[in-house]
Amino acid sequence: MEEVLNVLPPYIVSKIKESVTASELNELEEIRLRVHRPTEVVLTSRSIMIDSIQLTQEESKRFLARISQHSVYRLEEELKRGFITLPGGHRIGLSGSVNIQDGMVKAISHVSSFNIRVARAIIGSAQMISPMIMDNHSNVLNTLIVGPPKTGKTTILRDIIRQISDAENGFQHHRVGLIDERNEIAATLNGIPQQPVGNRTDVMSDCPKAEGIIMMIRSMSPEVIVVDEIGHEKDSQGLLEAVYAGVKLICSVHGESIEDIQKRPSIQALIRERAIERFVFLDRLSPPGTVKNVYNHRFEEIKRAERIRSVQHEMDRHAAHPVHVHVGRNR
Structure with missing residues (x-):
């Protein structure tokens, strides 16, 4: 402040x-x-x-x-x-x-x-989501986080990166490559992240996603690639190149429903190739960070709206009491 x-x-x-x-x-x-x-x-x-x-x-x-x-x-x-x-x-x-x-x-x-x-990192905002996006060996599943504006996508992505990078909340630690095109996740200043993104995270800021993904794979050998707000078909192509190289994905896109994202040209390639293993939909009507539904790569629902509350994000300062729900790994 x-x-x-x-x-x-x-x-x-x-x-x-x-x-x-x-x-x-x-x-x-x-x-x-x-x-x-x-x-x-x-x-x-x-x-x-x-x-x-x-x-x-x-x-x-x-x-x-x-x-x-x-x-x-x-x-x-x-x-x-x-x-x-x-x-x-x-x-x-x-x-x-x-x-x-x-x-x-x-x-x-x-x-x-x-x-x-005003930027405020919310440590633990992905606490309830993380168990849904890892396999039985605590490794990352390719995940797409979907939600309208101000539903907490960026805040949750930031905390997922931190948890994966620092081996928290059940994750095995992984090297993370963050392509922060709009510099909103790490908020680098002179190349140094100003937000907590973990000790094993390398950041490529102010760089187009497709180009940044290839550069990161070639130069830093990440195990997980993270990008925010897929907006172009070439972004999906870059992410597919990462998948073919054996790198896991965490990304986000604007949308409210399965129908929304199935119509988005920017992610058609990812859907067609079944590259995404978990679709996490955030709720517009509930406080930011609330999970509405979770689907697998076949769009089969594995978790329905139990109003799983993560943590308040930058635009959500209302007092709230998290609902602690045990999330079983249904894979």
Whole structure:
């Protein structure tokens, strides 16, 4: 939290603290700064608008220079990605006018909005899921985690990586290769992970998945490859190359049902080749991290909605009591 507050101008920090209680400050999820508009503070239980904080265009330029550490190179590179990573894994998303060159985003100019997202790793968020994605010898099964936005996919992936890497919660330890294309899982800063991803995990950040998978296999000989948000058919092809090389997979995709993912061109190859051994569906209606259904490679249900609660994730700060359910290994 201190890394977030330290990057903000002191008068903004002061006004935010005047607007929320000390306990609510611990529930801070986002601070959205918008030029010539009120600042929005997003907490667990509510969202408030602070009219007295409205960035001017000049203040926006100064803030952008501050968070990019006055580095022109870093500024150019991170404006292409649309976000800047802070120490601790916190991220500042950017929006404004986009410059296009040869059909590709070159940069975001005239930044008009900043979204400061507070990162909190939730150790143990995959505690209830892990037994469902390992075989009887505690080895990893190829797994696809499916859920709509804000159902905890990234948080759960991060904790699964940590558990596999450090041989926790029943797993045998494995070398993990994380292809973190959007730098959301490990949140590397100068190449160093800012989030807990385990001692045997090697990270390839800001790299396209398909290319990163091949590079990781060639250079680091991982036993497990992890990617977040499969979005293109070439991602699936890269993952299949990993399977053919004897590497296990953990990945995620947007969706709500079997029908959803069966229609997704991006994962057709994985489904056709029966490369995925476990499909874990997260529940939109329940708190993030709740398992709705689990299926095997033939889409036979092996675990139905018993509202298996993992742990709260970054966007879920409500008090909740986990339901501890014994999960038998039905394989």
